[in-house]
Amino acid sequence: MTPASPHLQHYAKALLAGAALATVAVNLAPSLYYDIIEWHPFDSDPLYKLRLFWPGFTPATLVSSLLMPVFVLLIGKEIWEALLQDHGGLRGKLALAPVAMVLGGMVSSALVWLALTAWLETAEEAVDAIGWVMPFGSDMVLAFFFGRMIFGKGHAALQVLLFMCILDGVLGLLISGFSAPINGNLRALWLLVPFCAAAFGYFRLTRPLQNPRVTERDRQRAGRLWPWLILGAFSWIAMSASGLPPALAFLPLLPAMPYGNHSFGLFAEAEGLLNDPLNRLSHALMRPVIVILFLLGLTRGAMDLGAFGPTTWIMLGALWLGKPLGILVAAWGMRVVGHPLPNRLTLREIGYIAGLMAIGFTLPLLALETALPGGAMQEAARLGLGLSLTMGPALVLLSRYGLPLSRNR
Template identity: 45%
Template sequence: MRATSAQQAGFVPMYRVSPFVRRFAWALLGGVFLATLWVNLSPASYYDAMEYRLIELAKPAWIAGDVLVITPMTVTSELLMPLFLFFVGKELWEALVLQRGALSGRRALLPAGAVIGACLGALAVWLAHSAVFVADEWVHWAEGWPLPFGSEIILGYVAGRMVFGPAHPALHLLLLISIATSILGILAAGLASPGGDLQPLWLALPVLACAALAWLNRRPQTDDLTERDRRRGQTLWPYAVAGLVSWLGVVAAGLPGALGLLPVIPLIPHAERAFGLFAEAEEYLHDPLNRLAHSLVKPLAVVLFLFGLTRGGIDLAAFAPTTITVLLSTWLGKPLGLLFGALLMAQLFRLPMPAGVRIRDLVLVAILSGIGFTVPVLSLDTALPGGAMAEAARLGFALSLLAWPAALLLSRALRRAG
């Protein structure tokens, strides 16, 4: 589709997505594959390795929680995965604030309706099924309700690329919905079940970090900047320090460490124009936010492999009522809610469908939104008690990947039908 026709219809065309997104997918799948083999062949050695206590210290009373326990799992989830959330959070922020961003102005309404509908649909089915089929008597029936919110960003994009092709505008919509629902999911999980007693005073640290960046980025009244001013404006270490301070405050407050870098994103200077989510063109931009993102590309492939290895081990014998709850929420509640929310928003505000996206494409996006693995698994320890219930949920999220071939088969059937 030509960019001009897409712009006239009010939707940014799908720019070429950088190939590193597919490398992320294969790194994640590689880690999951190795972990699944290991946990099914030798579960004891797998859990001994992943839960090995590297550090165990008593915490001061003024920090949330009683004991600081560092394991390979917590290193990956709390220290490394915040880099991934920063990477995808940057894309969502730019879509909201940049010129021609995919979520600027009225463009935000239809995706927002889809996101809200998807989360409410998943929540309704989770609560309904949990109320009827309680997994354990000692577990509250609504336990884990934020888990099905998160959609699969990386694997979802690869699946969508196979379903729609590499340049279809529906891919852009799928990425927007996946990123937004994932961030909402991990935020809801952290607020609903904080790690230990919540200590909100520690959230002053992210606020101070943002205030320091706002002061640093204050602009001189004149346009006659010296070369020294320009170089100082391009240095990255202040943003890295602010991110570290923000992360420390979030963790000390008892919230998931994965959220720790998100507060500083709006305060980092960014480009003036959007090129699309994960656009290959962004590799040629030199603003601080894009430079930070570029510096993470190679490390994140390793991070996602380690996440798959430490958190992606799927016990194939863990099937339980929670598995069904996960699948119904992701395969039924979320897609139906997404469709209802998007179409309701379009009707209320008289919105056209995004350029190049038809109703049947929206149906396929809804089905692909039923894939949820990375962010839901990241939130498992926060949202659910450990043990059999968590393993049953992990199996359910792994099985949700079957929405991938289902969407692919449906897309081929729709093409044949014309």
């Protein structure tokens, strides 16, 4: 495995910078801040009927609906290759333990959310909410940022951490989308469009590249990216219209796109040397995603310090207690049945991974609008997501002064 791309560090810094600016703005001038991010430049009723940029075209929905699908495509591409490529680091049985730990963390965090909601929540509107999906999205960007401080550059645990965080986030978006679709109504027939677009792309663009007798001219023609951009536009419109999170819009195209036959590791720097369409697209998106994550922090990451409420405690309990507990129980269960932990990691290293996955921010912010009632409850949950970031520095200090890790890797 080659070292991960330095862009991951830039992603974390951009996200934190955007969220910090937004937090200062919302606490000092909340009216001005909300007027800017909720500004409607034109009448978006025609878009509303198709649930595009729901609930209206604003700077905030522009980022979450149109730009964040690019980020999800980027992380989805990494997990797709790790699972399916011949030399993927988590192909076949290698994925069993990480997947089990992710599912364990999701189930445990949901149960803790429900238990704490029954104990602490007093708002009547919380009864029918599906807030239990909120802790599902571990923050891959920030977990890696702090994980690199704990494990060191190139440590085998970082690849496992990236895989688990991405899987947790994508599954969380899927579950929240089906549990609480946009406007409370799932239009499942629209989902045929992304899969038809993927089928068209495979048979007309990808399959010709697999023919050993194809000419170089036809190979160049079939490897162009612009047809995939058109198919992506159809997929995005249909995903939004169906009621699922628009952030998932480009994922159905991943299985259809041509990709390399060798894996260097998740977000490996060496992938920039590959020339297949999927890696070329990924390489072209690396720098724009820095701006996208800054804008996400700026438009969705504002933490109102006066919004502290029961939902804040519920969010922190589900993330800090439920998720690590479920991951560790699953890891212990794998050891009991004799299945090795991924990359020969120790239980202490898995413990740090479990703690880092208790950081929830980027993808849960996208699920917030439909998973919880608007107003005070959403702002309290957003504050809980923001406070969960403090787990990162706490684990860094613990690794240096409390429970250090062996550096002999």
